[in-house]
Amino acid sequence: MPKRFHLGWFANFSAGEWNQPFSAADPSWDGRLYLDMAQAMERACFDYIMLEDTLMVSEAWGGTAEATLRHALQAPKHDPLPLAAMIAAATTRLGVVATMSTMAYPPFLLARLASTIDSLSGGRFGWNIVTSGEDSAAQNLGLEALPPREARYDMADEYVELVRQLFDSWQPDAVVLDRESGVFADHRKVAPIHFEGKYFRSRGPLNTVRSPQGRPVFVQAGGSPRGREFAARTADSIIATANGVEGMKRYRDDVRARAAAAGRDPDSIKVLFLIYPVLGETPEEAEARYSRMVNAPWFIEASLAAMGTVTDIDFSRFDLDQELPHLTTNGEQGSLDKFAQWGSGKTLRQLASERYDGGLRLVGTPDAIAAQMGEAMEAIGGDGFLISTPFQRTSRRAVVEITEGLVPALQRRGLVRTRYEHAMLRDTLAEF
Numbered sequence: 233m234p235k236r237f238h239l240g241w242f243a244n245f246s247a248g249e250w251n252q253p254f255s256a257a258d259p260s261w262d263g264r265l266y267l268d269m270a271q272a273m274e275r276a277c278f279d280y281i282m283l284e285d286t287l288m289v290s291e292a293w294g295g296t297a298e299a300t301l302r303h304a305l306q307a308p309k310h311d312p313l314p315l316a317a318m319i320a321a322a323t324t325r326l327g328v329v330a331t332m333s334t335m336a337y338p339p340f341l342l343a344r345l346a347s348t349i350d351s352l353s354g355g356r357f358g359w360n361i362v363t364s365g366e367d368s369a370a371q372n373l374g375l376e377a378l379p380p381r382e383a384r385y386d387m388a389d390e391y392v393e394l395v396r397q398l399f400d401s402w403q404p405d406a407v408v409l410d411r412e413s414g415v416f417a418d419h420r421k422v423a424p425i426h427f428e429g430k431y432f433r434s435r436g437p438l439n440t441v442r443s444p445q446g447r448p449v450f451v452q453a454g455g456s457p458r459g460r461e462f463a464a465r466t467a468d469s470i471i472a473t474a475n476g477v478e479g480m481k482r483y484r485d486d487v488r489a490r491a492a493a494a495g496r497d498p499d500s501i502k503v504l505f506l507i508y509p510v511l512g513e514t515p516e517e518a519e520a521r522y523s524r525m526v527n528a529p530w531f532i533e534a535s536l537a538a539m540g541t542v543t544d545i546d547f548s549r550f551d552l553d554q555e556l557p558h559l560t561t562n563g564e565q566g567s568l569d570k571f572a573q574w575g576s577g578k579t580l581r582q583l584a585s586e587r588y589d590g591g592l593r594l595v596g597t598p599d600a601i602a603a604q605m606g607e608a609m610e611a612i613g614g615d616g617f618l619i620s621t622p623f624q625r626t627s628r629r630a631v632v633e634i635t636e637g638l639v640p641a642l643q644r645r646g647l648v649r650t651r652y653e654h655a656m657l658r659d660t661l662a663e664f
C-alpha cells in the first residue's frame with residue numbers, strides 16, 4: 233500500500249465563481265455555498281477546510297480599487313469566523329481552519345474566540361496564524377504602515393506564547409460539575425497568567441472553559457526564512473506554495489530540519505502544498521478548459537492585480553512583454569517568489585498566464601491527476617495537498633469535480649483516507 237497523504241482545501245468567504253456558465257445566480261453571502269462545500273468535503277474525508285482572510289480593499293493596481301472590485305479580487309471578503317462556526321454546526325468530522333492576524337486581534341480576544349469555536353466544533357478548529365502583509369490592512373487597523381516582517385514575526389512569537397498560556401489557564405480537570413458539593417469549577421485550577429511581554433500584556437485567565445483540543449490546531453504559511461522558522465517552531469500544519477516537486481521537497485526538508493533543530497518531532501508537522509487541479513472527462517477537455525481560462529481577456533490583468541493585492545506591488549507599472557525585474561516585498565514574499573520564477577527569462581505575460589500551474593501542472597482527467605499527485609507526493613516525502621481554485625473562486629461544480637471526481641480516484645489508489653478515524657482535528661492530522 234502507498235503511504236497516504238492529507239487533503240485540505242484553500243477557500244475564503246468571497247463572492248465565489250460569479251461570471252462563468254456554471255456560476256450560481258448570486259454570490260453566497262448567506263454562507264450556504266460554503267456549507268454545501270464543507271459537507272461535500274466531509275463526504276470525501278478531507279482533513280480540513282482552510283478559510284483564508286485579508287483585511288483590506290486593495291489599491292495596489294494603478295493606485296485605485298478599480299481592478300480589485302471589477303474582478304472581485306480579495307474583496308469583497310466576509311469574516312471567516314462566523315462562517316467557521318456555521319460550518320462546524322453543519323459537519324461532524326471535517327476540520328475547520330480560519331485565519332486571524334496577530335496584527336488585528338488583542339491576544340485575549342483571539343484566544344477566547346478560538347477556544348469558543350473549538351468547543352462549538354467538538355475539537356475541530358484550527359487557527360491559521362498570519363501577520364498580515366499589506367499596508368492598507370495595517371491602516372484599517374489604525375497603524376500608519378505595516379511593521380517590517382522581522383518585527384511582525386517577533387511580535388507573533390510573543391503573541392503565540394501569550395495565547396498558549398491563556399489556553400492553559402484552565403487545567404483539564406478545572407470543571408468539576410459536582411452537584412452534591414455545589415461546585416461548578418475548582419478555582420485552584422483556573423489561574424491568571426500575568427503575561428508582561430515587550431509587545432503584549434494580558435492578565436488572564438481566559439473566561440472560557442478549556443476547549444476539547446486544549447488549544448486549536450496551529451496552521452501557518454511562512455515563506456521567508458524568518459517565517460519558516462516561526463512555522464517550524466509553532467505549526468501543527470504548514471500550508472505552502474513552491475515551484476514544482478523539487479521546490480516542494482526543498483521547502484519541506486527545510487522546515488523539517490528547522491523543526492528538529494528546535495527540538496520538535498518533524499513528523500508532528502503536516503506540510504500541505506497548494507495546487508490548482510483543472511479536471512476534464514478527457515485530457516483534451518481539461519486542456520481546453522485550462523486554455524479558455526488563461527486566454528480569457530480578463531485573466532492576465534486579474535492575475536497580476538491579485539498578485540499585487542498580497543504583495544503591495546503595482547504590476548501595472550511593468551511591461552507585459554518584458555522580464556520582471558527582481559522585486560522584494562514586505563508582504564507575501566513566498567507567493568511572489570513562486571509567481572516570478574526568478575531567472576527563468578519568462579515575460580510578465582507568461583508568468584501571469586502560468587500563475588496557476590507553477591506549483592505542479594495538474595490538467596487532465598481525475599485518474600491521471602490522481603496518479604500525478606501520488607507520484608509527486610512520493611518524491612516530496614509528504615504530507616499532503618491543499619487544493620484550491622483560481623482566485624479562490626468556489627462553485628458547486630468545482631466542489632463536485634474535486635470531491636466526487638478527483639478524491640474517489642485518489643481513494644481507489646489508496647492515497648487518501650476513505651473514512652475518518654477520529655473526532656478531533658489534531659488526531660485526524662496525526663493519523664498518518
Ligand SMILES: Cc1cc2nc3c(=O)[nH]c(=O)nc-3n(C[C@H](O)[C@H](O)[C@H](O)COP(=O)(O)O)c2cc1C
Nearest residue numbers: 284285331362453454455456459471473564565566
Ligand atoms: C497557502 C497560503 C495561504 C495563506 N493564507 C493567508 C491568509 O489567509 N491571510 C494572510 O494574510 N496571509 C496568508 N498567507 C501568507 C502567509 O501567512 C505568509 O505571510 C506568506 O506565505 C509569506 O511568508 P513570510 O510571511 O514568511 O514572508 C498565505 C500563504 C500561503 C502560501
